[in-house]
């Protein structure tokens with residue numbers, strides 16, 4: 001950029017006002033599109049809890065529905081307490097000592113309902129063994145795994161058991177030696193550079209760290225400050241990319257823009273201070289929406305739809321603008337990576353990135369993060385300025401056991417068995433989603449699934465205050481979910497058509513039971529209006545912040561009714 005142009009842009013107030021306006025127009029109109037405002041708002045919201053009858057009748061469905069709901073909840077509570085008592089007891093005992101568990105247990109459902117849910121419908125946090133797509137808890141209860149180990153489990157639990165076993169054998173003679181590399185690292189680098197089409201690789205301990213390093217490198221080489229991320233996209237929990245509620249620090253050098261928007265492209269074209277654009281291809285299914293979770297199902301809305309052609313067009317447009325403006329286009333493939341194709345999102349969408357981050361499944365079952373890029377972006381020093389460096393280390397980077405497990409994983413990618421999972425990938429999973437949706441439609445329940453290959457999102461065809469209850473009905477059918485509940489099912493690619501049929505049967509049964517227990521009801525008044533007025537009342541101190549303190553439930557003997565729902569009596 002010429003000096004005259006820089007001076008014009010820096011000092012001309014009209015230009016700056018114009019640029020500011022364009023930036024505002026490129027922000028998504030939702031709260032997620034305005035992270036600083038969202039952060040301020042999140043600090044103002046005061047907790048309150050529904051109690052007694054109000055807990056069952058938040059949508060004004062009336063006494064008959066409330067009674068059916070109460071009975072349904074009692075049945076579920078009894079089932080969980082009698083089938084998995086040891087698992088639940090161990091979970092309760094652990095919660096006080098593991099902050100992560102205390103957090104996830106609080107955020108399974110909308111906060112107005114959570115005290116009673118935590119008491120009546122506790123969720124076991126333990127699994128003792130796995131066998132293919134099935135997990136077994138401490139009581140021997142089997143469930144089909146829809147949590148997918150946060151996306152790590154791509155090829156099935158049996159595959160990772162093998163990877164780990166072989167990896168431990170191969171690394172055993174070196175053991176824990178950090179600093180000198182295990183010789184297998186050379187093969188990993190050769191494979192990763194070939195898969196990514198890049199020159200160099202850096203190894204890290206998590207996806208978050210890989211993203212940190214990619215962003216740092218982009219800033220170092222461009223000498224520009226701003227990172228563009230898209231509204232709602234998750235890139236790990238580092239301050240620099242995790243903005244808005246959840247991160248107490250407001251971020252000043254991150255721009256959150258609307259994905260799939262011409263206005264965003266305009267901003268990228270006009271500004272000269274953007275170092276990189278981060279893309280998480282998982283957002284193709286839920287553009288501009290925050291990561292789904294059942295705790296956000298306040299009014300039951302959840303949109304999801306995947307259009308590969310539209311997303312490919314968007315990535316190509318982004319590629320063009322980034323090239324034109326010298327902005328590093330970073331594909332954050334930590335989640336999706338090899339799920340889409342052997343060469344990841346670049347291959348699947350046919351778009352070349354400047355930097356790629358991989359993680360999760362790449363570690364063959366062990367923690368990992370990787371950045372792949374060309375020499376000119378990966379270099380951490382300048383030959384002509386010896387004190388100007390871009391520092392990145394990490395004690396456990398390139399851990400010998402991680403390297404051998406990764407090598408097992410990478411070697412598998414070249415086998416016919418692995419190739420089979422990508423052949424007809426979209427067709428296979430789209431067919432499964434379509435047959436599942438046909439079964440849901442035939443059962444006349446207001447639930448549907450959207451999918452992007454083997455990642456599924458539950459949608460609801462009508463609003464409702466209790467859609468989050470579905471997670472408990474699914475659990476009662478022996479389906480194991482992650483803490484975000486019905487929001488995302490992550491299938492490993494060893495699921496067979498028969499497994500999927502079994503899942504369909506269980507999912508339909510769960511929805512039907514939930515329907516006959518009266519939870520699906522279109523609220524009489526718009527939920528947003530109701531909840532906003534409740535929040536105002538809570539802020540004015542006119543609503544109790546918590547349900548009354550409840551006695552610890554004693555584990556009931558098998559078959560006996562639990563007293564849990566009694567606590568919901570006002």
Ligand SMILES: Cc1ncc(COP(=O)(O)O)c(C=O)c1O
Pocket residue numbers: 150206207208209211234235236237280332333334335336359360368369
């Ligand atoms: C796209 C993406 N980037 C980064 C991360 C962070 O990875 P990790 O949890 O290994 O730190 C995640 C985790 O879910 C992710 O989905």
